[in-house]
Amino acid sequence: MPGFDLDRRRALGVLGAAAATTALVGGTARAQAPVQMISHRFPALEFYAEKMRGAVEGVEVNTQLMPFDKANELATIGLSSKADTLDIVYANDTTVHKYAKNGWLMPLDDLWAKFSDEFDLADFPERALAPYRYEGKLYCVPHNVNVMLFFYRRDLFEEAGKQPPATMAEYVELAKEFHTPMRAGTIKCLKPIDATMNEAHWYFNTIGDGWFDQDWRPVFNSENGVKAIEALKEVTGYAQRGYATAANDECTLALQQDLAAMGLQWASRTAAMDDPTKSRVVDLIDWAAAPGGHTRTATDGYAISAFTRQDPELLFRILATSSSAANMREGAAMLVPPRDSVLRDPELAKQFRQYPGILAALETAVPTPPLPEFYEAGEFITRRILQAVAGEMEVKAALDAAAAETTQLLESRGYYR
Known part of the structure; x- marks a missing residue:
């Protein structure tokens, strides 16, 4: 091509x-x-x-x-x-x-x-x-x-008399309750590929049945997997603007600038919340294990x-x-x-x-599957998840399409002999 x-x-x-100076002398x-x-x-x-x-x-x-x-x-x-x-x-x-x-x-x-x-x-x-x-x-x-954990505005939760959510259902309700025109109820990071896979990993492992079975056959399109992405779709209704193109940097910024009340993010971003040169929420954010656990490590x-x-x-x-x-x-x-x-x-x-x-x-927390083609398959999976979230496809149809595309990829690599 x-x-x-x-x-x-x-x-x-x-x-x-930057390596232009690596001229060879005698082959080394x-x-x-x-x-x-x-x-x-x-x-x-x-x-x-x-x-x-x-x-x-x-x-x-x-x-x-x-x-x-x-x-x-x-x-x-x-x-x-x-x-x-x-x-x-x-x-x-x-x-x-x-x-x-x-x-x-x-x-x-x-x-x-x-x-x-x-x-x-x-x-x-x-x-x-x-x-x-x-x-x-x-x-x-x-x-x-690194591990993904739950960031939340301690001050807002205390004012509302709320505790950090323990379940996905509680999380959805709190996202709805905290959502205002000036501050999103939650961050969502759904930029392809890595950011979407991070979010989906949490939903598939908490509500769904994970990604694959022991033979590397997709199970993310199971009945529970469909429920997982339906929950993700619902929560995006309370997310910050531009969530479909937001990755870790954009979601960190949304939390720092008081544009969201809570959400899933990497532990490596915790210190940024208390950086007085960049953050408007110094000492206002706390952290806990995410609702339902099973986030990505x-x-x-x-x-x-x-x-x-x-x-x-x-x-x-x-x-x-x-x-x-x-x-x-x-x-x-x-x-x-x-x-x-x-x-x-x-x-x-x-x-x-x-x-x-x-x-x-x-x-x-659980790691992603040790599949060398995981991010390659992620190209199919994230595209279909975003189509489902945007309402361009029904969730079941979108995940079935992703499963079929993933199966075809893995079959071509000899996984199902």
């Missing part, structure tokens, strides 16, 4: 622009060539990008941060082209399976064992490492454990491209240094540390008022 090839060349040009990259990193962007990852830039003295790390969908798109284009313009790649618990399955990442097991004592890597529990294993091999250094980490020309030990040292316990303690206000020594430190719970809500949410 000519248009796709043009887009691929443009994307590779963007990825390679010059030692002074900057390390190229591409990443999703939110406050915790911005913090870690800064730590990577100063991780190894004399080594320049060019950190390119952008919204998730764009980072995933550019990483996919660069890695699928076997380009050496990327060295360090952001991956979460879903994208890592796609990248690893395609042979785009370097297994880290040997490096992990070699540097375990130097960087106290035993401090990372297996629950933090497991999402980053594919076919038994480890591919990422964890930097952040995710891990944010960094992998090494299989096609890098940099020294893998140097790249691993950058990742291990940036994810030190000291750095996690320093950034604890904006991240959920995957190291046990930090996450379970009772002093952090006293110091940061969001920690009790985070720990409560982690009790019931």
Whole structure:
């Protein structure tokens, strides 16, 4: 496809622009060539990008941060082209399976064992490492454990004599009650693909039957799955304007600017609520486990491209240094540390008022299915969900269409032999 090839060349040009100095000498990259990193962007990852830039003295790390969908798109284009313009790649618990399955990442097991004592890597529990294993091999250094929890305006709830909702039904009623022309009853983040999948994950796991059965057959279009998206459709009637094109940044802003009373958002956005330079609701928002639980938990980490020309030990040292316990303690206000020594430190719970809500949410949160094609299928699923929410299709018909499209995709990849 000519248009796709043009887009691929443009994307590779963007990825390679900062790497233009990586001229080859005798078939190897010059030692002074900057390390190229591409990443999703939110406050915790911005913090870690800064730590990577100063991780190894004399080594320049060019950190390119952008919204998730764009980072995933550019990483996919660069890695699928076997380009050496990327060295360090952001991956979460879903994208890592796609990248690893395609042979785009370097297994880290040997490096992990070699540097375990130097960087106290035993401090990372297996629950933090497991999402980053594919076919038994480890591919990422964890930097952040994230979980979606319930943000709510404590002052508004107290004035109304209300408690945080415990069920989806209570949540819908409160969204309706708090909804005014000046302030939405709730935020909704339904920009394709990632944001919609996050919201749908909560509904499918709380009201529905999840995403797939044990044989990777879709179950999100079950009777309960239809009820889940019908509930989502109803709640959008009390959401902020532009919810269909809103992702994490836009929803965070809506809460910060007193444009919504409550809603689902990532733990990594809690500190932003109390930032006096950006927020109008400082000390007015509290956090709890979401109604019904079963929100998404995710891990944010960094992998090494299989096609890098940099020294893998140097790249691993950058990742291990940036994810030190000291750095996690320093950034604890904006991240959920995957190291046990930090996450379970009772002093952090006293110091940061969001920690009790985070720990409560982690009790019931579930990751997305470990399916390498999950986001690829998400293109079908999110389109159909948005058609259902907008009234362009009946909910049952929309989910059946998404299930059929997903089944066709997975069948073509050999899942149902």
